[in-house]
Amino acid sequence: MITLLGRRARVLAATTATAGLVLVAGCSSDDDGGSASKTAAGGVELVKGGQLTTCTHLPYPPFQSEIDGKVQGFDVALIDLVADDLGVQQEILDTPFENFKTGAFLNSGECDLAAAGMTITDERKKNVDFSDPYFEATQAVLADKESGVGSFADLKGKKVGAQAQTTGEDYAKSQGLDPVSFESSDAVLNGLRTGQVDAVVIDYPVVQGWLKDKANADAFTVAEQVNTGEQYGFTVQKGNDKLREAINKALADAQSDGTYKKLYEQWIGPYDDDAAASPAAS
Numbered sequence: 001m002i003t004l005l006g007r008r009a010r011v012l013a014a015t016t017a018t019a020g021l022v023l024v025a026g027c028s029s030d031d032d033g034g035s036a037s038k039t040a041a042g043g044v045e046l047v048k049g050g051q052l053t054t055c056t057h058l059p060y061p062p063f064q065s066e067i068d069g070k071v072q073g074f075d076v077a078l079i080d081l082v083a084d085d086l087g088v089q090q091e092i093l094d095t096p097f098e099n100f101k102t103g104a105f106l107n108s109g110e111c112d113l114a115a116a117g118m119t120i121t122d123e124r125k126k127n128v129d130f131s132d133p134y135f136e137a138t139q140a141v142l143a144d145k146e147s148g149v150g151s152f153a154d155l156k157g158k159k160v161g162a163q164a165q166t167t168g169e170d171y172a173k174s175q176g177l178d179p180v181s182f183e184s185s186d187a188v189l190n191g192l193r194t195g196q197v198d199a200v201v202i203d204y205p206v207v208q209g210w211l212k213d214k215a216n217a218d219a220f221t222v223a224e225q226v227n228t229g230e231q232y233g234f235t236v237q238k239g240n241d242k243l244r245e246a247i248n249k250a251l252a253d254a255q256s257d258g259t260y261k262k263l264y265e266q267w268i269g270p271y272d273d274d275a276a277a278s279p280a281a282s
Contacts, residue, residue, distance in 0.1 A: 040086035044242045047109045052083040052090045055111035057097040060185055061209045062267040063117035064092075074205075074267035075115040078134065079234070081259065082113075082250040097165060103127040106237040113236050113243060117203065119167045120233040129238055131247040133231035134260075139168050140207040141223040143199035144192065151224045152201075161197035163188050168201045171228055177201075192220065199223065208269050 036050030047053055056075070059065035064073040071092055083090040099105045100114045101124055119137060120130045143149035149158060155177055162169035164181035172179045180197055182188040185206050191197050204225055211217045236243045254260040261271050 040088050042086070042242060042246055044086055044246055046086075046088065047112050048091075050088055052079070052086060052088050052113070053111045054079050054090055054092045055095045055100065055105045055114040056092055056116045057100070058094045060117050060206070062205055064115070074135075074263060075117060075234075077263045077267065078251065078254065078260075079113070079115050079247075081254055082247050085246060085250050100124075100235065101127065101165075103235070103237060106235070106240075112240075113234055113247065115234050117205075117232055118235065119230045121167070124235075127238070128235040129240065129244055130233035130235055131244055132251055133233050134251050135205075135232040137228075137230040137232055138204045139171055139201055139226040139228050139230075140204035141199055141201055141226070142192065142207045142210070142220050143223045144195075145219060145221050147198040149199045149223045152226055154223065155199055155201075158198040159196070161188050161191045161200040163202055166202070167228065167230055168203060171226070172201045189216075201226075205268055 036048075038046050038049045040046055040052075054076075056064050056071075058071065060073075062073055063075040064071060066072075076090070076092070080090050093105070093111055095105055095111075097116060100116055100118055105111045106114065106128060114128070117135075117137075118124070120133060124130070141149065141152050141155065143154075147158065149155060152175070155172075160172060160177050160179045161182055162172050162179040163185055164183060169179055169181060179201065180191065182191050185202065188200050188202055189210055192200050204222075207222060211220070211222070234247050236247070251260070254263070264271050
């Protein structure tokens with residue numbers, strides 16, 4: 001996922017975990033929600049009273065994207081659980097992805113946490129604190145059926161696309177490829193559709209979502225899944241242990257009571273124990 005320079009941030013307010021989020025008017029960073037307390041259940045301090053403000057970057061289905069005017073997805077639903085535990089409502093701020101790496105929007109007090117299908121890396125840990133991992137991610141090679149690409153090895157000499165500033169792009173480069181960078185997952189798919197590239201390297205759950213569309217399934221095929229050992233995590237400002245612990249508790253509860261499995265099947269597909277990272281693994 002990547003930066004959209006010059007893009008005006010939008011705030012989207014949560015309704016429920018199943019209904020998603022609806023677009024609301026933007027609010028300034030010093031708006032505290034009127035008389036609502038900024039201290040939520042468990043002593044968690046929030047940047048705005050009465051709400052859990054989540055930074056994300058749209059679109060990145062099936063983790064977060066606008067569907068019928070509402071922001072919905074796997075990440076959105078999981079963070080709704082955290083908000084419920086805290087006794088507040090989730091609101092989403094759409095921001096450039098590079099801010100998640102640096103923790104800028106967390107440090108400036110614009111967001112409480114970031115949820116963006118983000119891989120846990122040592123480099124990112126220097127700037128933010130991660131929750132327990134909540135998803136095991138693999139990379140996929142999605143290719144035009146006429147491209148002759150049947151595996152990652154076949155990408156040599158082909159035009160390959162990837163989403164800029166993602167681990168998929170990093171992996172392609174680490175394997176000696178020079179991928180064409182696209183600004184969003186939608187742009188990656190469009191590049192493949194229009195023949196700008198022969199194949200793309202991107203997170204497999206994103207590909208799963210694309211292939212639910214018959215036209216995409218007829219035109220493209222998964223040449224290979226590559227296990228790069230990636231795990232997704234949510235991030236908070238360095239030292240915000242109470243919120244991080246609240247996120248971890250919500251994730252653990254969801255996995256133990258079956259809610260995680262239900263949401264996984266709703267947004268990702270058939271449940272796979274290997275893809276559901278255990279909080280105990282952190």
